[in-house]
Amino acid sequence: MNMTTREEAERTEPVAGAAGDAVSQRAEAAPKRRGRPRSQASREAILRATGELMAPGQYAQLTMEGIAARAGVSKQTVYRWWPSKADVIVESVGEGYLTLPLPGPEDTGDLHADLRVWMHLLRHEIEGGGASQLAQGLVGALAQQDSRGETIRAVLVDPVAEQVGSRLEAASQSLGTALDVEKIIEVFTSLILMNVLFGQRMSDEWIDETIAWLIPRA
Amino acid sequence: MNMTTREEAERTEPVAGAAGDAVSQRAEAAPKRRGRPRSQASREAILRATGELMAPGQYAQLTMEGIAARAGVSKQTVYRWWPSKADVIVESVGEGYLTLPLPGPEDTGDLHADLRVWMHLLRHEIEGGGASQLAQGLVGALAQQDSRGETIRAVLVDPVAEQVGSRLEAASQSLGTALDVEKIIEVFTSLILMNVLFGQRMSDEWIDETIAWLIPRA
Amino acid sequence: MNMTTREEAERTEPVAGAAGDAVSQRAEAAPKRRGRPRSQASREAILRATGELMAPGQYAQLTMEGIAARAGVSKQTVYRWWPSKADVIVESVGEGYLTLPLPGPEDTGDLHADLRVWMHLLRHEIEGGGASQLAQGLVGALAQQDSRGETIRAVLVDPVAEQVGSRLEAASQSLGTALDVEKIIEVFTSLILMNVLFGQRMSDEWIDETIAWLIPRA
Amino acid sequence: MNMTTREEAERTEPVAGAAGDAVSQRAEAAPKRRGRPRSQASREAILRATGELMAPGQYAQLTMEGIAARAGVSKQTVYRWWPSKADVIVESVGEGYLTLPLPGPEDTGDLHADLRVWMHLLRHEIEGGGASQLAQGLVGALAQQDSRGETIRAVLVDPVAEQVGSRLEAASQSLGTALDVEKIIEVFTSLILMNVLFGQRMSDEWIDETIAWLIPRA
DNA sequence: TGGTAAACGAGACGGTACGTCGCGTCTTTTC
DNA sequence: GAAAAGACGCGACGTACCGTCTCGTTTACCA
Numbered sequence: 012m013n014m015t016t017r018e019e020a021e022r023t024e025p026v027a028g029a030a031g032d033a034v035s036q037r038a039e040a041a042p043k044r045r046g047r048p049r050s051q052a053s054r055e056a057i058l059r060a061t062g063e064l065m066a067p068g069q070y071a072q073l074t075m076e077g078i079a080a081r082a083g084v085s086k087q088t089v090y091r092w093w094p095s096k097a098d099v100i101v102e103s104v105g106e107g108y109l110t111l112p113l114p115g116p117e118d119t120g121d122l123h124a125d126l127r128v129w130m131h132l133l134r135h136e137i138e139g140g141g142a143s144q145l146a147q148g149l150v151g152a153l154a155q156q157d158s159r160g161e162t163i164r165a166v167l168v169d170p171v172a173e174q175v176g177s178r179l180e181a182a183s184q185s186l187g188t189a190l191d192v193e194k195i196i197e198v199f200t201s202l203i204l205m206n207v208l209f210g211q212r213m214s215d216e217w218i219d220e221t222i223a224w225l226i227p228r229a
Numbered sequence: 230m231n232m233t234t235r236e237e238a239e240r241t242e243p244v245a246g247a248a249g250d251a252v253s254q255r256a257e258a259a260p261k262r263r264g265r266p267r268s269q270a271s272r273e274a275i276l277r278a279t280g281e282l283m284a285p286g287q288y289a290q291l292t293m294e295g296i297a298a299r300a301g302v303s304k305q306t307v308y309r310w311w312p313s314k315a316d317v318i319v320e321s322v323g324e325g326y327l328t329l330p331l332p333g334p335e336d337t338g339d340l341h342a343d344l345r346v347w348m349h350l351l352r353h354e355i356e357g358g359g360a361s362q363l364a365q366g367l368v369g370a371l372a373q374q375d376s377r378g379e380t381i382r383a384v385l386v387d388p389v390a391e392q393v394g395s396r397l398e399a400a401s402q403s404l405g406t407a408l409d410v411e412k413i414i415e416v417f418t419s420l421i422l423m424n425v426l427f428g429q430r431m432s433d434e435w436i437d438e439t440i441a442w443l444i445p446r447a
Numbered sequence: 448m449n450m451t452t453r454e455e456a457e458r459t460e461p462v463a464g465a466a467g468d469a470v471s472q473r474a475e476a477a478p479k480r481r482g483r484p485r486s487q488a489s490r491e492a493i494l495r496a497t498g499e500l501m502a503p504g505q506y507a508q509l510t511m512e513g514i515a516a517r518a519g520v521s522k523q524t525v526y527r528w529w530p531s532k533a534d535v536i537v538e539s540v541g542e543g544y545l546t547l548p549l550p551g552p553e554d555t556g557d558l559h560a561d562l563r564v565w566m567h568l569l570r571h572e573i574e575g576g577g578a579s580q581l582a583q584g585l586v587g588a589l590a591q592q593d594s595r596g597e598t599i600r601a602v603l604v605d606p607v608a609e610q611v612g613s614r615l616e617a618a619s620q621s622l623g624t625a626l627d628v629e630k631i632i633e634v635f636t637s638l639i640l641m642n643v644l645f646g647q648r649m650s651d652e653w654i655d656e657t658i659a660w661l662i663p664r665a
Numbered sequence: 666m667n668m669t670t671r672e673e674a675e676r677t678e679p680v681a682g683a684a685g686d687a688v689s690q691r692a693e694a695a696p697k698r699r700g701r702p703r704s705q706a707s708r709e710a711i712l713r714a715t716g717e718l719m720a721p722g723q724y725a726q727l728t729m730e731g732i733a734a735r736a737g738v739s740k741q742t743v744y745r746w747w748p749s750k751a752d753v754i755v756e757s758v759g760e761g762y763l764t765l766p767l768p769g770p771e772d773t774g775d776l777h778a779d780l781r782v783w784m785h786l787l788r789h790e791i792e793g794g795g796a797s798q799l800a801q802g803l804v805g806a807l808a809q810q811d812s813r814g815e816t817i818r819a820v821l822v823d824p825v826a827e828q829v830g831s832r833l834e835a836a837s838q839s840l841g842t843a844l845d846v847e848k849i850i851e852v853f854t855s856l857i858l859m860n861v862l863f864g865q866r867m868s869d870e871w872i873d874e875t876i877a878w879l880i881p882r883a
Numbered sequence: 884t885g886g887t888a889a890a891c892g893a894g895a896c897g898g899t900a901c902g903t904c905g906c907g908t909c910t911t912t913t914c
Numbered sequence: 915g916a917a918a919a920g921a922c923g924c925g926a927c928g929t930a931c932c933g934t935c936t937c938g939t940t941t942a943c944c945a
Contacts, residue, residue: 046894050936053897090928151372151373205386209382267917292905302917482911483910510901512900524921590802637852730931731931
């Protein structure tokens with residue numbers, strides 16, 4: 012990610028020892044910045060506006076001008092802190108201003124049924140078009156600058172994996188079956204995301220077959 | 230895909246007349262179009278130019294103006310025959326003017342070994358960055374105009390599925406095992422494309438595990 | 448003046464042997480241009496808009512964006528034909544889309560009285576501020592690119608010189624006096640323009656003195 | 666308007682106190698300002714920078730940011746003491762940090778000869794372009810903010826008038842002739858400034874004629 | 884001699900205009 | 915009637931200055 016060191020410093024400062032940051036020893040050598048400090052309000056407004064404009068139907072407005080306008084901020088302020096649209100999107104998503112509208116599966120005790128219900132839900136979501144558009148938009152927007160795979164993965168893949176994962180792990184314990192949970196999660200996520208990304212319609216049969224194939228009944 | 234019917238009809242016609250020739254006497258059985266016929270040379274030049282501009286590093290030039298300029302053709306000529314950039318790209322890829330730098334697996338008789346070799350090859354390709362960039366670019370370019378996904382699938386998914394598919398089917402017959410070939414192909418393709426699209430690194434272990442999990446040894 | 452040769456050719460073509468053009472022998476070698484010809488309507492709209500925006504009070508809008516907007520034309524169209532704002536202004540003025548709001552003297556037979564009345568009129572005009580603002584604006588706008596003295600002279604100086612000149616020449620003949628008419632015109636024009644440009648107030652005494660000094664009574 | 670800022674500051678202070686303020690106990694007209702006094706060094710640096718940036722060729726840099734940068738000063742410091750760019754320019758010129766490259770006439774005893782020599786010198790200066798450009802620039806810069814003209818007159822007209830004036834007054838006394846010196850100065854200045862402003866070329870004949878016409882030989 | 888208030892540098896802020904690029908459409912002449 | 919040439923309205927791009935606004939840091943005065 013091509014963030015300037017200044018930006019990096021600024022952001023991580025209030026957040027403190029965030030995320031997977033191991034090397035945070037740089038406390039000495041005061042990072043005392045001179046001049047007026049950047050407006051935290053502007054920063055948030057920009058990231059929020061970006062998140063909002065990623066919503067289905069708004070996507071056409073996802074321009075630097077659109078973001079600035081909706082945030083009530085000057086274009087220059089956006090450019091001052093993020094060198095490109097991709098960077099703004101990445102940070103907006105990273106800060107949680109936008110989440111994929113994909114729910115996770117319930118837990119009624121019957122794993123197969125839960126997954127089936129869930130995938131029907133996903134199908135409905137995909138058919139609405141919003142999720143696909145958003146996913147494609149993300150890939151498209153980010154593709155222009157860098158590959159930035161980790162980011163997209165963090166936004167697109169991880170949440171889905173997490174949701175299906177927690178359900179599977181619960182089942183794995185209660186069932187006592189020897190499921191390769193990790194692999195199943197991975198495959199499940201891949202299949203679903205392909206369908207979301209490419210707007211593929213999941214037929215009833217395909218759903219049943221897929222579940223059966225991935226999680227053989229005992 | 231949104232190809233005009235005229236385009237479809239027209240295209241197959243001169244292709245029969247083949248290669249470099251212009252004034253062949255295909256007159257008979259003709260649907261007799263009046264006026265100057267469309268230039269086959271222009272068509273090829275456009276598709277070739279599109280393919281060339283999709284090459285990694287050139288992607289920024291993939292504009293309608295860039296295509297027309299490189300093809301030595303007027304913009305109108307491009308628009309006359311393809312309603313959108315997405316359609317040009319799709320046809321360019323379809324006609325082989327651009328190929329995803331993703332080879333298929335060899336057939337040495339040992340399915341597991343072949344797949345392992347192949348996936349190491351893919352990993353190398355992914356690490357080069359070109360494939361990921363191109364795949365992302367395709368998604369991005371196509372998403373802007375045609376979010377329906379069939380298009381992207383045709384360009385991105387199908388070729389990979391075909392390559393791994395033919396190897397698997399061959400194995401399926403020689404092995405006589407009851408493999409759900411279709412499902413395996415689908416899953417294989419999904420996993421690989423996810424990795425390509427998001428630049429995920431495939432470790433040796435991951436490759437071995439995945440193959441073993443998908444195609445259990447007899 | 449930095450007009451492109453193409454623009455020059457285009458403009459002078461319909462105008463025929465305009466202005467002081469002596470070398471117009473280039474008729475042969477048909478300048479047949481290809482592609483869509485430039486829109487005469489746009490050209491006129493731009494020049495008219497420019498003239499209108501030079502009017503007192505509107506001057507703040509005299510931006511390339513303002514001109515394009517008022518002309519109902521895209522910015523690019525303005526830039527396509529004139530490389531800078533100064534060039535647009537020069538041509539707008541040159542084509543008569545704007546004239547200095549300075550009247551000429553009447554002819555009642557009494558030269559001194561006529562001039563006095565006229566200068567009082569001018570004083571009123573100057574006090575309104577419009578004329579000064581416009582003159583300064585012209586100088587300022589044109590100064591940024593080139594010196595372009597001839598143009599400003601043509602717009603600012605010549606009309607005034609002409610008006611006072613014709614009155615003086617008429618008087619010169621009827622009086623039979625040996626007036627150095629040319630010199631007087633020159634001086635008169637200079638004095639008046641200095642006052643216009645710098646918003647100098649002309650007092651009654653100054654007017655009388657000046658007229659008496661320039662045109663001694665017989 | 667073109668009062669020095671210090672005067673301005675001192676003036677507005679009591680005015681502010683008079684504006685219906687309740688706490689105004691400092692009635693005893695104390696001009697004593699508290700806090701850090703303004704930096705004389707900054708003031709000079711700003712005026713010098715302004716003068717330097719008015720030099721021919723540099724004119725495009727004559728922005729508030731440019732001035733501040735070259736003076737090694739913050740923008741706010743400039744704005745604190747001068748309300749507009751015009752004021753800075755006026756004071757810079759007034760303090761002699763920039764002089765129009767227009768010399769005055771020598772005094773060899775022969776008035777006509779002195780003037781002729783001087784005007785040839787001016788012609789050379791005008792042809793170089795620098796003087797015209799600078800004069801136009803001044804008009805342009807000042808016109809944008811202060812169209813009242815006194816400012817421009819003070820900068821542009823007065824210096825020239827003074828130079829030619831002192832030579833003429835000297836001559837007037839030694840000659841004893843009844844010259845209307847004031848008028849002659851005015852006319853001379855007008856003619857010359859018109860030529861400078863509009864880059865008009867003064868021919869040998871024109872110079873001789875003009876001098877002869879303005880100052881008839883005894 | 885230490886407080887304090889104004890001036891200082893730095894530089895971010897909301898704006899407006901700049902000049903350019905690409906879009907998809909249009910209007911010419913040429914083939 | 916297709917093709918090249920290229921102008922058109924549109925809208926976003928990224929940059930430059932504008933004049934204003936915090937910040938933390940001097941620095942001269944007055945107590």
